[in-house]
Amino acid sequence: MNAFETELGVQPEIARAVDEMGWLLPTDVQGEAIPMILGGGDVLMAAETGSGKTGAFCLPILQIVHETLRDIQEGNKGPRSGKQASASTAESPVQLSFHDRLHGLAIDTDGLTCQSRDQRIWNGARSTKGVKGKGKYYYEITQTDPNGIARMGWSVPAAQLDLGNDNQGFGYGGTGKKAFGKQFDDYGETFGVNDVVGSLLDLDQMRIRFFKNGKDLGHAFDIPRPLQEKPFFAHVCMKSCDVRVNFGGQPFKSLPSGAVSIDSAPKECVVESQVKGIGSNAAAKQRPPNAPLAIIMEPSRELAQQTSNQIQSFQKYLDNPRVRELVIIGGVAVGEQTRILHQGVDIIVATPGRLDELISSGEIDLTHMRFFILDEADGLLSQGYKDLVMKLHSRMPSVTLDGKRLQMIVCSATLHNFEVKKLADSIMHFPTWVDLKGQDAVPETVHHVICVVDPKKNTVWRGLRNHIKTDDVHLNDQLNFQSDSKDTLSEAVKILKGEFCLQAIERFKMDRALIFCRTKLDCDNLERYFIKQGGGPKVNNHRLSCVCLHSDRNPDERQRNLEKFKANQVRFLICTDVAARGIDVSGLPFVINMTLPDEKESYIHRIGRVGRAERMGLAISFVSTVPEKVWYHTCPNKGKNCHNTKLVEQHGCCKWYTEMTYLADIEEHLGVTISQTDDKMDVPVDEFDGKVVYGERRKQEVSASKGHVDSLAPTVSELVELEKRVQTSFFALRNSRNILAASS
């Protein structure tokens, strides 16, 4: 048995697949997060790059989704927990029925709180018990949501669940109308958040009236003769609203004289709901095929695909039922995605744009959501998706249809970010931090150095004929290569970095590396330079074989190129920050940063492409000592055919980039001084020197539980010390007693 199964409660079929992947022990973050997620908690997962966060959320989600599907398949269509899991009895209190409801209405396990997140459709539910014959019966609701609209009243079992739309149910709604047989007449007053609305069913007079905050709103309906013999059930329905119901378990705002709560109705008048199991009522629907149980949001297409691949590997032995997952990303035809959606989907892994499109157009139904995961959450927020996240979250029921709470999982290697904390405070439910370091950190398996590029000291650029094509930022400047003008030095840095790149590849005998450039143009120029040296995408065996990955390449090419690189068919992947986060290339030994990113978090993610899964890696960043003028497109077509080399403040599309400032930011954020080298590229000697081969595991294996052992070590030594003192004083006491006894 594998530790995932014995220690973390992962089900055997999944643990078997994990075992086959060579995962013998859970990583620290997996050890902490998996039980929490399986236990139903919201989790903020902050752990270093390459520490196994994807598995930490995919494994438990897959397990719970599978269990839910299996329960449904085995006919356990009702809730898997909660008081209604067993049939209600004559003694059990009245609740809203988990079964006699529309699929878009979520009911909490207490059966008294309900919620619908659908803004277009009225979703309703009836009570588990009704009343019949004689007597006066009363119940109340309180609207707890400021935005939605609720309707309440009474109906007979055959009535539709969107109360008031047929002639079998009687409702009163927040807009100040009473509803029966699709007729909506002015009645009473409007009501909204915090208002307590009551309804009196008078079976002696066959009449219905309503109350608002204790005030009698007057007679509303006479019950027509054909309905008078039928049982009446309390009935609530709503659009995008939260409501709490009181059937008598709590004191009422006002109980009309002669009335009793349904809870206290005499036995002979009580009628049990006959609706057992979702779907057995004509009005209640099964989960629609396009209603997933989980959505994982990823910042890039490649990452979405990679996460989906991981889920597929985990469910190798999970059968009967199979969990259906779907990748939803932009740049590919939407038709195929919607076709698969309507065939049925359980887990969606998606990028934000296309996800929004399909949810807004109603192609994805959020009414059955059980998990909402934001992978690389800070990246999603910095890309401007906060409003989208909030919007989607507000449309998901906070309590799922089987009485479970919607669980949110938010993770990243750089989660210590104000925006993330604000988001967590606003939409997560008492989240637990799984935070092994307490701050953003670089794994100790990543050796990172700065290679200083100083065009005043290294002047080879002055006479170089064949060099990398630069980005033409200085095309309109009359550059004199013998001068040290600001523009000339800026151009010199661009030329020198091309040379430094080739030199680093040579110096460290790099046969595999990810090379990060600042812009798409810089990527294309570097690829061209490699091609000029005989390398490029078409020559697999060349020392400079390479492919490019950035957002101007079409999705097919992007995927092909990443696969080629992962499969070791080319040595270098030249990319923008689109590949900075999450991309996992097994055993990658080297990263080169042609330029430092302007966001400190991106530095941590970029260099975290190496040193994953306990393998060692080296990241080398070229940092200019002088300012470099770079493209910074603010134009509407985002740089396409733009030649405006003026600075942004002069309404142009360029800015001066000072890498030394960015370096200082990164060092401050990480609380470290990063080792530096120069054009000789002698990596400073440290604990790694001579002991590691980049791309391979450390010689001294460190167990997955090292983190725990380290953190417990001081306490353990303190305990040992205390134990020693206790023993010593015990012996001292015994000795002195013996001495006293001997001397007396």
Ligand SMILES: Nc1ncnc2c1ncn2[C@@H]1O[C@H](COP(=O)(O)OP(=O)(O)OP(=O)(O)O)[C@@H](O)[C@H]1O
């Ligand atoms: N328990 C484990 N045992 C061995 N390898 C593991 C284990 N968990 C994950 N891995 C491997 O570690 C690598 C990194 O995992 P993963 O991509 O989940 O990291 P991450 O924490 O999400 O990193 P990032 O922050 O860069 O996205 C992957 O190759 C994965 O297969």
